[in-house]
Each structure stands twice: as structure tokens, then as C-alpha cells.
Amino acid sequence: MSDSLTLDNPVITVRPADTEDVPLIFDNISTWAAQGKMLVRPMQNIFENMRDFYVAEIQTDDGPIFAGNGALHILWGDIAEVRGLAVRPDIVTKGIGKKLVEACELEARRIGIPTLFAWTYSVGFFEKCGFKLIDKTKELHPRVWSECLRCPFFVGCNENGVMKRLVGVPVPANLPEPPPTQVPPGIR
């Protein structure tokens, strides 16, 4: 990753990730994970889910610079998770995170997914993006729980669940029932 940046009103663009972005995404997520702000994501997992990922760049006279990443992962026909969202630490609060969430929302609308979900320690940020904090013991979609079963922090998880209903996107008419998942013990 390049040296620290000081930028006023940067021009931010967001595009789908490609293979050359993966090491940058990995480094960025690992940096935040080391501070306990998000879960670590192995590089293999990022390659395997690369088509979920978007990359934000800021335009400079020397060309575009990596500014952050975020992903939209489909869980069921009516819900997708915004995950792997991380802005380069030296350029937070410049609007980059919001642009990444907007890209995820645009894609969810394009494919007809009516609800977005995220696990986060940054509830205030997601509220600014139109999400609402939910009661994770009552309001979680069953498919969200089944993903939790694979998380190493499953027991004693202290992340918050946030959700956004996308106005104007109907629930698919032929939506099958997701497989039942019991609310796991140990989640506060």
C-alpha cells in the first residue's frame, strides 16, 4: 500500500474488483482486523469471492489509488450481506465507505434482492447509509445464522446486526423457504 495520503474532497470511483486488487484488499482488511475492528479474511477466501468485491479508488494526478473495498454476498433470494467493508485507514470519513455501500445497494437492486444486512462494530456509519440496528436474537434471517456457524467468533459474538429494506424492490414472488436454522446458543 502506498504512503499516507492527505486529501481534501477526493474524486472517488468504485468498480468491481479484479485479481490485482486481491492483495490490496487482503492487506486492508488485515490492518483493520489487527485492531479488532473486523474479522480477518484469508486471501483464499477473497479470491474465491472476488466477484462479490468492489474497490474504491481516488483519482490523483499520478493515476488511481486504492482507497477501500467492500463486498455484496448473496445469502438467499431476499437477502444479501454487505461484508468485507474496509476503507484505507488514513483516508476514513471522506465518503469512501458510503460510496462502497451504495455500489452494493445498486447491485442488489439490479438483481432484485430486497434486503441488505451487515455485521458491524460501526453501527453509526451504517445508520448514515440508511440501515437500522436489529435485535439479533429475534430479527435475523435464517441464512445469516447459517453463515455464523462457520465464523470462528460464533460463540460470544459481540458484533451488531444492521439491516436495510430497499424501497421499491419487491420480495421475489416465487421465493422458496430457506432451510430452517436454530438460533445458536452463546450469541448475546
Ligand SMILES: CC(C)(COP(=O)(O)OP(=O)(O)OC[C@H]1O[C@@H](n2cnc3c(N)ncnc32)[C@H](O)[C@@H]1OP(=O)(O)O)[C@@H](O)C(=O)NCCC(=O)NCCS
Ligand atoms: C466504517 C467505515 C467503512 C466507514 O468508512 P468511511 O469512508 O470512513 O465513511 P464515510 O466517510 O463514507 O461516512 C459516511 C457517514 O458516516 C459517518 N461515519 C463514518 N464512520 C462512522 C462511525 N464509525 N460511526 C459513526 N458514524 C460514522 C461519517 O461521518 C459520514 O457522516 P455524514 O454522511 O453525516 O458526513 C471505515 O471507518 C472502516 O473501514 N472501518 C473499519 C472496518 C469496519 O468497521 N467495517 C464495517 C463493516 S465490517
